Each structure stands twice: as C-alpha cells, then as structure tokens.
Amino acid sequence: MPRPYPIIMSLPPKLQEIVDDFAGMSREELIETLIAYSESLPPLPDRLKAERDRMDPVPECMTPVFLFTEKQSDGGLMFYFDIPPQSPTVRGLASILASGLNGSQPEEILSVPADFFLPMKLQEAISQQRINGFIGVLAHMKQAAVKALENRT
Amino acid sequence: MSYVHPEYLVETEWVAAHLNDPNIRIIESDEDPLLYPIGHIPGAVQVDWFSTLQHPLRRDFLTGEKFEEVASDLGITNETTVVFYGDKSNWFACYALWLFQYYGHQNVRIMNGGRLKWEKENRPLVREVSSYQKTTYRAKDPDQSIRAFRGDVLKQSNARKPLVDVRSPKEYSGELISMPNYPQEGATRGGHIPGAVSIPWAQAVNEADSTFKTPEELRALYEGKGIKPDKEVIAYCRIGERSSLTWFVLKYLLGYPKVKNYDGSWTEWGNLVDAPIEK
Numbered sequence A: 001m002p003r004p005y006p007i008i009m010s011l012p013p014k015l016q017e018i019v020d021d022f023a024g025m026s027r028e029e030l031i032e033t034l035i036a037y038s039e040s041l042p043p044l045p046d047r048l049k050a051e052r053d054r055m056d057p058v059p060e061c062m063t064p065v066f067l068f069t070e071k072q073s074d075g076g077l078m079f080y081f082d083i084p085p086q087s088p089t090v091r092g093l094a095s096i097l098a099s100g101l102n103g104s105q106p107e108e109i110l111s112v113p114a115d116f117f118l119p120m121k122l123q124e125a126i127s128q129q130r131i132n133g134f135i136g137v138l139a140h141m142k143q144a145a146v147k148a149l150e151n152r153t
Numbered sequence B: 001m002s003y004v005h006p007e008y009l010v011e012t013e014w015v016a017a018h019l020n021d022p023n024i025r026i027i028e029s030d031e032d033p034l035l036y037p038i039g040h041i042p043g044a045v046q047v048d049w050f051s052t053l054q055h056p057l058r059r060d061f062l063t064g065e066k067f068e069e070v071a072s073d074l075g076i077t078n079e080t081t082v083v084f085y086g087d088k089s090n091w092f093a094c095y096a097l098w099l100f101q102y103y104g105h106q107n108v109r110i111m112n113g114g115r116l117k118w119e120k121e122n123r124p125l126v127r128e129v130s131s132y133q134k135t136t137y138r139a140k141d142p143d144q145s146i147r148a149f150r151g152d153v154l155k156q157s158n159a160r161k162p163l164v165d166v167r168s169p170k171e172y173s174g175e176l177i178s179m180p181n182y183p184q185e186g187a188t189r190g191g192h193i194p195g196a197v198s199i200p201w202a203q204a205v206n207e208a209d210s211t212f213k214t215p216e217e218l219r220a221l222y223e224g225k226g227i228k229p230d231k232e233v234i235a236y237c238r239i240g241e242r243s244s245l246t247w248f249v250l251k252y253l254l255g256y257p258k259v260k261n262y263d264g265s266w267t268e269w270g271n272l273v274d275a276p277i278e279k
Helices: A015-022 A027-040 A046-053 A086-102 A104-109 A129-152 B012-017 B062-072 B088-102 B114-120 B151-156 B169-173 B215-224 B242-253 B265-269
Strands: A067-071 A077-082 B025-029 B083-084 B109-110 B163-165 B233-236 B259-262
Touching: A015 A086, A015 A104, A015 B242, A027 A067, A027 A086, A027 B025, A046 A077, A046 B265, A067 A129, A086 A129, A104 A129, A104 B259, B012 B114, B025 B088, B025 B233, B083 B088, B083 B114, B088 B109, B088 B114, B109 B114, B151 B163, B151 B233, B151 B259, B151 B265, B163 B242, B233 B265, B242 B259
Parallel strands: B025 B083, B083 B109, B163 B233, B233 B259
Antiparallel strands: A067 A077
8 A cells, every 4th residue: 555645764854953953962952952941942823822722721730732723825834832930941852843844844744753852861860761751742743734734635 | 536646746836936946957859949049938948850869861859879978968967847838739749758768867847838838928939049057867768668669559459459549530530641731741641550549649738728638537537448558558649749749648647557659650650561540
C-alpha cells in the first residue's frame, strides 16, 4: 500500500538549528535557554481567545496545554499555544516546537521523529516525565497536520 | 480541634517575617524545575526532585553521603530549621521534607499553601540565587520507619492492613496508568494494590490556595474511609511524590504514629512480576 505522505528524512531547518544549539550546552545554559524560550512564547492572539474559552475545563493536576493550528495560504501550519506561566518548562518545550515548526508543511511536521530531541540532552536538566510531555505536544501537532492533509483533498 | 503537630506547618506571613533568620533555610522544591530560576522567595535555595534528590544511576533517591554533601552545600547545619515550599500544592516540597526526615533532619516545616499562596498574596519573588557558607552536615542513619519497600507493601496487602492509594480515581480503577493528560507510560499494568482504598491526595488541600484542609475535614476524610491512627498505614501514588503529601498529612497534621510512604509506588508495582493487582 502506498504511504499517504512522502517521508522526509531531515528535520525542518529551523528545528535542526535549535537541536544543534542545545547539543553543545552546559546544564546551566540549557536551563537559561529553556527559560528564554518559555518567556518568548507569544501570548494567544485575541482572535483565538474565544475559542479557548469554549474548550473543556482542565481536569485535576495537569498542566493545561491549549494548542491552536492555523493554515497559511501556502499550506504551511502555524501553531499557537496557551500554557500558564506556572509551568515554564512545558511553555519552554512548546515554544521550541513552535519556533522550530511554525510555517512547516504538514508532511514535514509528520516526518519529525518522536526522538528528534535526544541530541539536545534535555534529560540532564529535566525529568523523563517532562520530556514525555514534549513528545505529547509533538503528537498533538502531528494530529493537526494529519487533519490539515485530510482537508487538502 | 487543631492539627496534632502544628509545629510542622508555617504560614506565608511567618516565612515573610523570617527571611533573614540565619537559623532558618527556605527550600523550594517543585515539579517544574524552571520555576525557581524565574522567581523564588528571597533567600530561598532550590532542590530539584530529579537532578538533586535522585540517585544518578540506580532507581533510588540519593545516598546518605550525597545527602550530606547537598545539605552542606546549601549551608544547612544539623540545627537549622528547614522550611519547604513548592508548586503543585507542595507535592515535591513534601517529598523533600520526607527525604530530610529519612536522613534524620527533624527540624522541618512545610509552608502552608506553597508557591501558589505566596504568589496570590503578591509577596516578593526574586531571581537572585542566594548562596550560604558551606557547612559540615552529618546525616543520621536512615529512618526506615517512614519508608515502605515492595516487600512491606505485599505483607500489608496480604494482611489487609491499611493502604492508601492517593492517585486520581481513573488511575486507581486502572483506566489510566498515569495522571489524566500526562503521558500514559511508566507501568505495564493498571489498577491498584489489593486492599488499598482510594483517597486522592487533592482531597486534603483547598483548591483555591493549596492550603491544607482543617483538622476536622482531614479527620473525617481519612477516618471515613477506614484509615485510622491505630494501625500502620502505607501511602502510595505513581512515583511517591503525591503520596509524600498524604504521608505528611497523616503523620503530622493528624498525628498518626506509624505512616510509611511507598516511593516505588505504581511505577514499581505496576511493573513487578507476580505482584497482585486489583481493578
């Protein structure tokens, strides 16, 4: 059976650049950089706020992560997040994904391997559970990419 | 009615009035390790559950020797009063307190309400990292009376003695393996330890400001489910952090004499070959 989308063997250039940056960092630099990403995560655009308020309330003890996707005229996807300031690590990781993947085509997003972040050595600063959250956010972005592909035809 | 050992709890006002007290060390211990660097109580130091308090190789927390090093580096002496606070209703603050107790540090407190309450009261948070003169800290022999291993838990389960499962209801029922909306990993089986009663940790705290519920409310909550002070109690969750909070509540706020935290918790039990499970 033919695959529904072509396999792209390399990461989108911006994401690759971020991965390479992290690879050479000390633990302190890594934490500072994650904080910088967390703080540079843009606030949710006003036009999406009403949509967020229609979403389900957050169950006990999770970090509420809201993800919104918009398709650009060239077919590339833009991701917007709403994550509270009380969860800077999750904000930082989401911000890395948004910086690395915003504007990418759905095929490129679907081709990002789930372990692309291993060279970033995040495990030296943050626990496996946080890193699993990273994978979770990427999985949500891939679902959005699948939806975008389905709507294309 | 008051808490049985109220001396283990301090309020935010008390902490604010003791920021420069050399006999007190304030420690932030969070689930999210970036919270301390972006702003903490003036003078507070950080211990991170993962990079500071866990053993680098084995699945275990740090050794007594390493604990001495950590405490010495934080300028803590055997006489220092250590006050813990953190995010997520003080889960990891309670875990750190439990670990300090395990290595014999008696003089410990939890700041009621943790980071959330401090922030809500618009109290100061600073980025400047404080450091203190290094000390020579001596750990005591581990206090095994507050830690349960899998063998203790199996005996407790077989004897149908009190076990408290403090995870969310869906983790207890086996529908989920981790907390709702967290990655469902870490255990190959879902369910709970046979005989355990479900009392989610969150029922012990007020949602609005993360403070502990009143002594009356707490007593009614645990005794209502058959968890009484007359027997040894073991609490568990997924990795032993949420159950540290329940351990703290039972041991100090309600004064139960024999309470253990099973820090192996579900990520051990749910993977353990031959371990009995109920759904």
